[in-house]
Amino acid sequence: MLRMCLPISVIKEPSPGAKGDKALLYIIANWKMHGSKTFVQTFMQSLASYLVPDSGVSLIICPPTLYIQSLCEQIKILNIPFIQIGAQHSFAGSQTEGAFTGEHSASMLQESGCRYLLMGHSERRQYFAQTEAQIVQQGQSAYNAGLVPILCVGESLEQRQAAQTFEVIEGQLESFLSNFQIPVQAKDKVDLIIAYEPLWAIGTGLVATPEQSEAVHAWIRAYVEDRYPRFAKGLSVVYGGSVKPANAEALLAQPSMDGLLIGGSSMDAEALADIYAKAVSI
Ligand code: PGA
Helix, strand or coil: CCCCCCCCCCCCCCCCCCCCCCCCEEEEEECCCCCCHHHHHHHHHHHHHHCCCCCCEEEEEECCHHHHHHHHHHHHHCCCCCEEEEECCCCCCCCCCCCCCCCCCHHHHHHCCCCEEEECCHHHHHHCCCCHHHHHHHHHHHHHHCCEEEEEECCCHHHHHCCCHHHHHHHHHHHHHCCCCCCCCCCCCCCEEEEECCHHHCCCCCCCCHHHHHHHHHHHHHHHHHHCHHHHCCEEEEEECCCCHHHHHHHHCCCCCCEEEECHHHHCHHHHHHHHHHHHHC
């Protein structure tokens, strides 16, 4: 069961629905290590035929790095410039270039057409031993390059069962936000997307209930407002973990929900367009 009270370090009550001045919803597709050049072409043609764009819902696709260029080309050819591109990985250091074989920097991603950068995804934490310090560095480099970080946080099944959900997320948020140098170009707000992705829901078919996701989202928002008000105004909190057309609407209807991060279902153009349409109708 989810602990329904806030850790003592957060003194304000959550304010459900308090979304700052942002009414925008995000639908974010995480393709992980899937796809091919041909897939990008056929997927985008199909997506363009299903999608009815709306200025209130932002669609971001995060392909494997090698297909960013192909995605840019398809967006241009199909004249669908409202689709934005996010990257799944960047070099976790302050250098924008250097002798780091196999890496690519946030500024290279920005130059290649990306506007967003995923970081802290549980698959990178688990399979690539990504550390909190590396995630902070990725966030810092993202801001320096003009990219918006999409920071993934979430608890394991064991941690949820031990009622440690908020403690785990507090640790992840604290290590990211407390170590941050606010970018010089930031004036009154710093854009940040936090993706609540419970590990037990990623790729498992198990999805957090709308009530479970709402409780965590409201808590995250209250925590940031209380501890890091500089980030509160530009903050969006999205949910990820086994999102499908069948469960998207109920999740999106929650007051503290700013959108969805979708893995498996985002490889199906019709399903992604359907989830997008549901976000438009909210
Ligand atoms: P899933 O993945 O939708 O396949 O569960 C979500 C994610 O890992 O971002």
